[in-house]
Amino acid sequence: MTTLKAVRGTRDLLPPETALWNRIEATARAVFARYNFGEIRTPIFEDTGLFARSVGEETDIVSKEMYTWEDRARAQSEKPQSLTLRPENTAGVVRAYIEHKLGETGQLQKLYYIGPQFRRERPQKGRYRQFSQIGAEVIGPPSAGSESPLRDAEVLEMLATLLDELGITGWTLEINSVGSSADRARYNEVLRAALIPVAAQMCGDCQRRAVTNPLRVLDCKVAEDQAIIDALPKIADSLDGESKDHFAAVTAALDKAEVPYTRNYRLVRGLDYYTRTTFEFTHGGLGAQNALLGGGRYDGLSEAIGGPKAPGIGFAMGEDRLVLTLLAQESAVPQVLADAYIAPLCDEKKPDVLVLVSATALFLARELRRQGLRVELGDGSFRLKKSFEAGNRTARHIVILGEDELESGILTVKDFASGIQTKVPRAELAAFLSQPSGEPAGDSTS
Ligand code: ATP
Ligand code: MG
Helix, strand or coil: CCCCCCCCCCCCCCCCHHHHHHHHHHHHHHHHHHCCCEECCCCCEEEHHHHHHHHHCCCHHHHHHCCEEECCCCCCCCCCCEEEECCCCHHHHHHHHHHCCHHHHCCCEEEEEEEEEECCCCCECCECCEEEEEEEEEECCHHHCCCCHHHHHHHHHHHHHHHHHHCCCCEEEEEEECCCHHHHHHHHHHHHHHHCCCHHHCCHHHHHHHHHCHHHHHHCCCHHHHHHHHCCCCHHHHCCHHHHHHHHHHHHHHHHCCCCCEECCCCCCCCCCCEEEEEEEEEHHHCCCCEEEEEEECCCHHHHCCCCCCCEEEEEEEHHHHHHHHHHHHCCCCCCCEEEEEEECCCCCCHHHHHHHHHHHHHHHHHHHHCCCCEEECCCCCCHHHHHHHHHHHEEEEEEECHHHHHHCEEEEEECCCCCEEEEEHHHHHHHHHCCCCCCCCCCCC
């Protein structure tokens, strides 16, 4: 039989690395809480139409990367429903906003999510078919101030704070404005005209995009095309006065808050729903997949999927890429050592004592664990040497629990770091084990 493996593009996350994932998520939750965001959890699959109408039919995601299937029809007369594993989470959040009439509260909704997304891309470092995003959305009726450039600046400032608190050093924020949908349409035509004389010298993808969706040409990564693209008209020149003012207010607030950024005129992002502010945080250590996160404003998204007017701004961070960046910075994730390894010990010729010592070891472990200590429970069938080896691999201390200790209530504890062995009364054990480990013996003067 062939051995089964995780499907291409998916991965198992194992300890100790999962501790890093948990730390990232805990930090994100703590930062979101300080900015007064609440958590939303939407389903992992949705009606395919949601993504077609929001992300956009012409995008790479919808045109070739989605995991889509036909659900079985409930009745013979019914058409089977087309379902899709979510490739991103903004569409689901906005669908939920509309479905639960969150706009009728009149309040700005500030929602964050953490969870898996699915795209059938070519797997490589930092690019998987199942990956995790941490994202947030600020959305609401215009009367709640949802269109304000202050919201954009606040989200960007929050991201700078979050990356700093995660310990990610050397990130870069690039921002741009793609204007209103009218500005974008105008720019698309300007680009279309400008591409006519040069498209023939460009890559095949660009030749196609020059006709179907000229804006996408700006995303091209082919080296030979870069000089041509840099010489194309800039979207900044196609923005109307309101879009220009909006963008100027965003950058003024970022300047005042001392959030560093650079303007990237080519940043148009891969999803159709963006309007006005678009942004990406990148990191040099990630190689080709250098985007840590991306986002932007989506003032028309709710209406595009049948909802009320609900401007919003949001972002999605690639959690896998945060992990890669932190691993590169910190090298290996340290294995967490338990505070104590409890070694039940007894003569193998006394099975009744073995049962008693083992049972007492479990009781002792229970007491210590309930007092908040991290405890590994050994096995009464191990000889002393084997217990010490197992203890040394997993814990800072070993606690010996043999027949003598059962009688006296005084336990023998060895601190692996210092090599010092101490007799500790049972009542003082938790306090003793909570202390930081000692220096290795003989090392104290060096
Ligand atoms: P990229 O340019 O890297 O393909 P994208 O523009 O497709 O990114 P978004 O859809 O904006 O990305 O998603 C936001 C973030 O999610 C990205 O910046 C990235 O960190 C992460 N991300 C996107 N696709 C993947 C993937 N297949 N594997 C891992 N992380 C991903
Ligand atoms: Mg992509």
